[in-house]
Amino acid sequence: MSRFKVIVAYDGTxxxxxxxxxxALTIQEVLEKAITSIVxxxxxxxxxxxxxxxxxxxxxxxxxxxxxxxxxENLIKAINSRLPKDIVVKNVQSVQENFHPRYSAKRxxxxxxxxxxKTCDPFLYRYAYFYPHTLEISLMQEAAKYIIGEHDFKCFCxxxxxxxxxxxxxxxxxxxxxxxxxCIEICGNGFLYNMVxxxxxxxxxxxxxxxxxxxxxxxxxxxxxxGSGPTAPPEGLTMMEVNYEDE
Amino acid sequence: MSRFKVIVAYDGTxxxxxxxxxxALTIQEVLEKAITSIVxxxxxxxxxxxxxxxxxxxxxxxxxxxxxxxxxENLIKAINSRLPKDIVVKNVQSVQENFHPRYSAKRxxxxxxxxxxKTCDPFLYRYAYFYPHTLEISLMQEAAKYIIGEHDFKCFCxxxxxxxxxxxxxxxxxxxxxxxxxCIEICGNGFLYNMVxxxxxxxxxxxxxxxxxxxxxxxxxxxxxxGSGPTAPPEGLTMMEVNYEDE
Numbered sequence: 001m002s003r004f005k006v007i008v009a010y011d012g013t014x015x016x017x018x019x020x021x022x023x024a025l026t027i028q029e030v031l032e033k034a035i036t037s038i039v040x041x042x043x044x045x046x047x048x049x050x051x052x053x054x055x056x057x058x059x060x061x062x063x064x065x066x067x068x069x070x071x072x073e074n075l076i077k078a079i080n081s082r083l084p085k086d087i088v089v090k091n092v093q094s095v096q097e098n099f100h101p102r103y104s105a106k107r108x109x110x111x112x113x114x115x116x117x118k119t120c121d122p123f124l125y126r127y128a129y130f131y132p133h134t135l136e137i138s139l140m141q142e143a144a145k146y147i148i149g150e151h152d153f154k155c156f157c158x159x160x161x162x163x164x165x166x167x168x169x170x171x172x173x174x175x176x177x178x179x180x181x182x183c184i185e186i187c188g189n190g191f192l193y194n195m196v197x198x199x200x201x202x203x204x205x206x207x208x209x210x211x212x213x214x215x216x217x218x219x220x221x222x223x224x225x226x227g228s229g230p231t232a233p234p235e236g237l238t239m240m241e242v243n244y245e246d247e
Numbered sequence: 248m249s250r251f252k253v254i255v256a257y258d259g260t261x262x263x264x265x266x267x268x269x270x271a272l273t274i275q276e277v278l279e280k281a282i283t284s285i286v287x288x289x290x291x292x293x294x295x296x297x298x299x300x301x302x303x304x305x306x307x308x309x310x311x312x313x314x315x316x317x318x319x320e321n322l323i324k325a326i327n328s329r330l331p332k333d334i335v336v337k338n339v340q341s342v343q344e345n346f347h348p349r350y351s352a353k354r355x356x357x358x359x360x361x362x363x364x365k366t367c368d369p370f371l372y373r374y375a376y377f378y379p380h381t382l383e384i385s386l387m388q389e390a391a392k393y394i395i396g397e398h399d400f401k402c403f404c405x406x407x408x409x410x411x412x413x414x415x416x417x418x419x420x421x422x423x424x425x426x427x428x429x430c431i432e433i434c435g436n437g438f439l440y441n442m443v444x445x446x447x448x449x450x451x452x453x454x455x456x457x458x459x460x461x462x463x464x465x466x467x468x469x470x471x472x473x474g475s476g477p478t479a480p481p482e483g484l485t486m487m488e489v490n491y492e493d494e
Binding site: 011058085086089123125 | 256257258303305323327332333334335336337365366367368369370372374
């Protein structure tokens, strides 16, 4: 029995999130069926992050355990031949048995895209939040600085989450605009439920001047979900990368 | 009665091309229905180019004639509110009655995208031709030089086309690679049926060394469709822009 690490990219538009559910199609279910049919034994997948309905991934990291002699290059091709076009296995690699995609993760990178134009875009509406009102990017960049660092991020955690600690470290948070696409990229040691989407929604409030950058500090100190902005919609969010090495 | 120039972007994946047909959904039909419902009179659309099934546009140019007092900014919003998300009107502007999107056009720009990677991409498979074999970009760039200029392009015209002249001028033809995406961008005074896709297919033959760059000259001189490469698939093609000004 070997453990395999799988890097997966997917367009989450047509799926009810990553994690398996009764009566709803999920990324995990589709992946498990494809891999099972190739390695010809029942396998179960563990993912690094349980992306929500409509959220995408470029570098979701999963593992499965199986007994197989199929070389890794061939595994990639074979699994992809059984997957729909909106889910693609980018890499398969055998790893040590104690490697765990969630517990071994050191850093995760998410990207939130906002299409900030007068009219929507037929090529981007699935992958960016269409927001036609003017956004002051420099204010959003200033606000982002308050979020970087180790903080209790309870204010950016959806109610109903049952995590033990709401303390996380954000290593970087960049806001950039290229043409009409605003890109919020965040790197941290872990994220609370809906944290990136609430941060995006809060930065948008700053961008339209409903909040000042300085107020972010009060929002964090307040430790209350009610103080922060709305949860930005899922289509803008992509899980970019999970890192496992200490830097 | 005024003539309106409309710039339209669309993801052609789910349409049977631009031009209206019986028993198949087309861009023209969807646009005409949306505009008719807004200006509340039957209108007919003329487009600058009849893109094929699965071909996309970022700057298709159309006109329609209507009697309406709706300001142009409001027309854009109103029409878009009646369109599906994969068709977006980017601009509406009143023009002179003698403006014709095809006959008045001076230059058209098309882009052909090739995803040249080992595995496909869930975000690009609709917008790029997935071609996993190694492409020698410098050879494709060398081959492109033979295509630039005024030539009889009969070799790059699909059989069955009934145009009077197969002479066209290609002003520029650039081949570039960014990460795993090969981008072929071509500007000309007009294009024969399937011309850009056949040029793309022929450049790919050069990229895999089945043709040498110099052979392009013989292919053009031969004036025979059989001499050139296969027609590259539609998903890679996007109509980028139509220019109406003399430069």
